[in-house]
Amino acid sequence: MRPALPGFRLTLGIVLLYTSLIVLLPLAALGARAGELGLSGIWAVVSDERALRAYGLSFGAALVAALINAVLGLMLAWVLVRYRFPGRRLIDGLVDLPFALPTAVAGIALTAIYSPKGMLGGPLAELGLQVAFTRVGITVALVFIGIPFVVRTVQPVLEGLDPSLSEAAQVLGASRLQTFFRVILPALLPATLTGFALALARGVGEYGSVVFISGNMPYRTEVASLLIITKLEQYDYEGATALAAVMLLVSFAILLGVNLLQRRLSRGLT
């Protein structure tokens, strides 16, 4: 059969050119700029205590937020697909809001709510839990930013999931829990993992929403992306690019790992 689109060579050429211009070239420039420091110079920048703390916080908070989103996003998608209730479409629309909102707006809104004088921050502070200007606050912001990724990747898969699968499991004697964990969840896991990876990637690099709620205290609530901006503001372009390049490598490694895991999990499902 003749493919609908013109030849493989042409399309592959466009793909390579496009990814080179849009993705690879800027990244190469990043590497080249960082390279001006030399390996030992880069090592000095990225092994600095403050940088290590910032990396830890960026990846740690993004990981926690993505895990929370994987669970809650799955639940949200489940409710939106499987149940009919008034306001369902409204909630369905609200899910996308974190995509559309300028991240700084999200940051300001969250800070207003969770600051010690805010609506939620006040009562929570009395309970001994301070959210704004702590790592908890950063995680909250990243959960907010990341939720649509999981919901929007799981939703279509769930909609396409054959209802007779769970019926078949139940006729065979499976309880509701067994049905969920042995039949439904394995079918949703690859999509959930994709959503998780996207949320994680987004969280690692997030700047706008975090910068307001984090308080930006070096060694404590300073994320890597903020540290990069700080270095830029000090005209330390080489240092900033060195930090960024390492972040890029780690993110790439994580995404690659998630992809491989996802391929193993989706055995038989695609």
Add this chain to the structure above:
Amino acid sequence: MSVRVESITKRFGADAGRVTGVSGVSFEAPSHAITSLVGPSGSGKSTLLRLVAGLEQPDQGRVLVEGEDLTRVPVQARRLGFVFQNYALFRHMSVFDNIAFGLSVRGASRKEQAARVSELLELVQLADYAKRLPDQLSGGQRQRVALARALAPRPRVLLLDEPFGALDTQVRVELREWLHRLHEQTQVTTLLVTHDQEEALELSQHVVLLREGQVEQAGTPTELYESPRSAFVASFLGGAQILKGQVSEGQLQLPGQELSADVDHADGAVEAFVRPHDVRLVRADEPGGAPARVERLIRVGGFVKLTVRLDSGEVLQVQMSRTAQLDLGVEAGDPVRVDLGGIRVIARRGYSI
């Protein structure tokens, strides 16, 4: 394990779409037999099967298996086997794990599972496929895995919902044969939902014919085929053509025709049926029968199908072997005479079509 359904009623809301309800349906499926629930789409046959399985709750009525009332028993505890039309295999599990599922959720040991699964793989002739994933199997193989999975926990009753519906004709016929042999071996009481009358007549010892959520007639395939109680039954099974007529003194008169036949029926207006292969054609220059003309002649393998218009205006479908047609020496456009000796009166005056 006989299945008894007692005046069961299930209604769906108007927005339920293509699901049809059933009202006041009663029937009995004898032990160790295959009972077909047959009818056109929208007759409620699948709903009935789902009610027996416990996948739907009836508004009224009861479901009994071997005298035990299962109406309020949850689906998991009914110990029935169900095969879905689209197989509903677990795609992330191997063939082995699919078949073992019903055993493992009930806490059977690894050893028990392995023993039972290999027994079933043997039975469905898929012994070499244990490690395959469902996506690596053909449609017919998947259907066999679905059957093995349903049979693994030794169900009291096997429920099959259009099991061959998604397969092409050749595979259907093979699987039908195979299912027949499988049933001979296992002797599991089976309820088979199908819209295919041939499947129902060929496979089952008992047929329940449904129409618009109600039982139209139930009995052995021969009973339904030979003595349909309504025009609907006659035309659904074997494609009979319905003619209205008048019986007087044991003679069936069809209006506007010089056709008559001896019948054993009380006087009055009746509906009569004749199947395409029961219509006899004779040469136009021979005596007997009513004058007619062959309008169309189609050859289908060893058969020919003829459309015959009687001079009185009625149109009849006729089927005969190719040899018989050659012996008769008629082609499209030729005049013939039609002998309706095979016509039979419908026992009970039924619905008109």
